[in-house]
Amino acid sequence: MSREQWLQMYAQMLRIRVFEEHVNELYTSAKMPGLAHLYIGQEAVAVGVCQALRSDDYITSTHRGHGHCLAKGASVDRMFAELLGKAPGYCGGKGGSMHIADQERGNLGANAIVAGSTGIATGAALAAKRQGSDRVAVCFFGEGGVGQGILYEVMNLAALWTLPVIYVCENNLYNEYTHYTETTAGDLLLRPRAFGIFAEEVDGQDVRAVHAAASRAVARARRGEGPAFLLCQTYRFLGHHVGDISRAYYRTKDEEQRYKAERDPLHILTRWLVAERLAAPEEFARVEQQVRAEIAAGLQFALAAPYPDPGEVDRDVYA
Amino acid sequence: MSREQWLQMYAQMLRIRVFEEHVNELYTSAKMPGLAHLYIGQEAVAVGVCQALRSDDYITSTHRGHGHCLAKGASVDRMFAELLGKAPGYCGGKGGSMHIADQERGNLGANAIVAGSTGIATGAALAAKRQGSDRVAVCFFGEGGVGQGILYEVMNLAALWTLPVIYVCENNLYNEYTHYTETTAGDLLLRPRAFGIFAEEVDGQDVRAVHAAASRAVARARRGEGPAFLLCQTYRFLGHHVGDISRAYYRTKDEEQRYKAERDPLHILTRWLVAERLAAPEEFARVEQQVRAEIAAGLQFALAAPYPDPGEVDRDVYA
Amino acid sequence: MSEPVIAAAVREITFGQAVREALAEEMRRDPAVFIIGEDVAEAGTPFKVLSGLVEEFGRDRVIDSPISEAGITGLAVGAAMTGMRPVVDIMFGDFITLAMDQIANQAAKVHYMSGGKLKVPMVVRTTLGATRRSAAQHSQSLQAWVSHVPGLKVALPSTPYDAKGLWKTAIRDDNPVVIFEDKLMYQLKGPVPEGEYTIPFGTADVKREGRDITIVATSSMVQVALQAADLLAPLGISAEVVDPRTTAPLDARTLVESARKTSRVIVMDEGYQRYGITAELAAVIAEGAFHYLDAPVTRLGAMDVPVPFSPVLEDLTVPTPDRVVEAAKTLCGRR
């Protein structure tokens, strides 16, 4: 990996961070319809994985999907537009935060059904294989997704047919407002392994670790060696969604503080880059300036954009 | 275990065998409506497990459910009546072969949805625990059931809440007409273990082995030590259902012959009883006479029984 | 059954509070009742409707579950068959899709298939309704599916009063009942007696009497119908608003009687219109009041599109008071 690549990852993580901060602001200032589930704290997972992918590889995403979408290469202006329900949004305003898809970059869509896209990713992998391409499909889901039976059904299919799909489980410790240990029996890694799926645990706050593990899994899949499962240990810094402000009943301020102080994926990367003398603080500042400018412009674009024409309401029901 | 107990198990297995032979005959002579899935070859599983249960313990069963029902204590007359759609049948003729239930003996019902009763058994175990009883619930299902996501959902619940439920997977090698190795990736036993569930493999043709393993699992569950999973290796001697006559396209005559000759659960038990000098061939003959008499009488009862009154058709829709 | 006359001084509480009160009262009355669902305990559900119950009844009776809609529904079926009275909380109505086998093939059929020997006294609690900007997978009103299945009962409370009374009936019913609550109605206030009362299933309620037109509406649409009736009054159109309260069983008689009286009918429901609740209501009324109707029954369901996210689109998909007024004017020959 080159210096430029690390800086690129830093820029991507920062884009997500700043994008999400603006989404939060849109919500608190009542400029955004509905809710949104912010990715802040988990940036290293999406970026580490997507940097290991080609543009024509597929991903599927979740209700907490802005990070995956940006990491796969989406532009912030059309994302903001989608979140605001505007016409130039990625889905013409019809999908919103929980359904952003970006077909051109292989993002088959966020999904508001927990584990609802596990079948889709597996099917995309089947298609890639049948079509003789070496594309892979990545399926992002939260650790709450392991409660859904369909995950086991499709892991079995992927293993049986050696499909190039990588299940990326982001364990941010909470299913909404319930700690995952209250909902998850046994050993998480054994679940994919029971199906003969190669599985690894990885520090989801360390983009280098995520990227390395993802690269291994992707390489295996491209070589035709079948599915893999990455268990990324991570943490969401903010609420389950933008409206989840009072969190004391399910987790402590102290826990949050500790993660923010010690386990921030941006700091972990910059600290390492500085220690290795690969980058100086000024470079981060320069990146940040660019990122902030891009995002400010994107937001402006979206705020100024028109709403969809009312006639859109019954278009696209059928292809 | 006493000599009498072994002979009792022999009698139970033989009852199932002879009952099923009569069902087959009812079908071929066009006296039975619909189809039936015969349990012949798998008798040691139902009997070995149910002999480890109390009458007030629960079981749930499958489309291949006659064996479980008989082993839990049902009488053959009312079972035949149900299979013929007659009024004195266990379900008044409304359920038929695939839905026989026998509430008084804790049989919560056969189920025509593969793995459809896994939730029911788990819920019965929850009820037993909440009610402060030491009842256990046994969930019988074929190895095809491991394809259904709900199994993983409820195994997780059972493990989380230490429920007294025993999942008994009867691996008879085939999901209908497809060999299970074509539908099942990885290691079957690892699947329950991934959820922290105690799991054992057992020779399903040896009623003594099944009974021993089931007794261990039941004892654990009664002591409050939670769920268990028994993988019983078995074989169905006949077709998937009574109409499945030409089986050459999915399994060889040779394989069938081998199992019948070498792995018949009745022979395996009688051979052992004789070798250990616990019983003599005459005793088996005496048991057989009794069993055949009981079954002939039961069948006569059912054939002579009336059909339900037409007015029954819309009764019992609501309690 | 007891439906007391509401005293003038009866206290007002919200729809959400009425649901919680009914559950709390029933849980106090019957130790077999328990609640299971995602984030139902300390969180009290994302809508906070169940807040406080875990503190009173403990975690054995208000059970936070994994995200396993099929699994917890199946578990509830088994528990119900063996002496418990579970309430399964399915956070959004859209998620009943995941539990349809357990609801329609198991819960609904066990009693009949067993020849009446086993029973499944459970309640599936879920939500309906759009215009929360929650998009296509969190906004559906799927009551038509479960209303279609024999063996299930389906309740759709439209006021705090009905919520408490229907809930208590549901919990005491020996059959599987699905209750849909409109997410946007939780803050709606209305009079609710503190005492004990139940509302029998299959009894429609005339929410407003009128002479010129009948508006049959369910759940969320009852409020829309009542607003429309307010707008119609000054135009000289006296609208009767009838709420079936349960779609299964359906009180066809009350609907038909009102239709015979007014000769003009609008039927409303927030589910998709096509093959939805309004089809059955229209068919039942057309049959029962055939010779009395001046015009075909007008159906107002949700537009037959996945619910769009963008507010400017989403608001077009559900019936509004204005659209009801337009339909009523047309039916009454006022245009």
Next chain:
Amino acid sequence: MSEPVIAAAVREITFGQAVREALAEEMRRDPAVFIIGEDVAEAGTPFKVLSGLVEEFGRDRVIDSPISEAGITGLAVGAAMTGMRPVVDIMFGDFITLAMDQIANQAAKVHYMSGGKLKVPMVVRTTLGATRRSAAQHSQSLQAWVSHVPGLKVALPSTPYDAKGLWKTAIRDDNPVVIFEDKLMYQLKGPVPEGEYTIPFGTADVKREGRDITIVATSSMVQVALQAADLLAPLGISAEVVDPRTTAPLDARTLVESARKTSRVIVMDEGYQRYGITAELAAVIAEGAFHYLDAPVTRLGAMDVPVPFSPVLEDLTVPTPDRVVEAAKTLCGRR
């Protein structure tokens, strides 16, 4: 689209053969088409409808799956979004309960939610129909559920000819289509051209012309309606039998025109009557032919009970030619 006039000498094949022929032709034409389901390969499904396909197209295109209805449906959605045209075989219609999230929340909505960018050209193939003594979990006709969901198309072929034509249209359609086949109809023979033809969705077919009464019927009920028409003819009642062929889209115009012509209508479907297909058909006809109808539309769906096993009970639950004749005589004032 091309619907050739059927020459007198056209060969007769069974319904099952027509389905297989359509699939084979489409698989030859388009390498993106594949079939996935339980026991679809060597076994050719329990009904043997797909026999021979795996021999021609291989196991990569006729794929035996684990018993994972949700999983294979989800997989098909993803494959369809990325260039394939999957056909998912769900052995019994009762099992779509297990895949409803993938069908209704994913397949049906992807195109709309993505603003028209992604599409899901897949077919869910399943069965309907009772009276096979298969009891409550293998006998349902759940077409009302999927017909209710925007984004899905639903086809219900009633003849070998329609089966082939509708199947070819379904596979070429860029949307998710659910096809229900009546299990008891597989052996039914009828003329089917060898050549290429498709039947456009949303075009009802007048299966028999008549003057006095319209019988609208779907799938299995079309044959029952035709038998009833035969019985009615000698009584001097000329029955027109109209088959919508697809419930979504629905050719309301043809139904309404026939109703306007005859003034008397029976609507039939093998699904549960309550909140079923007959409700929509009745409502649509009552609206479109309001001033032409002599009497309310008569609905004949399945009885609202779980399907009982016992033949003496099961046979009571579905409409029979005799019952149609009774209803027709009543409508025509012949009693």
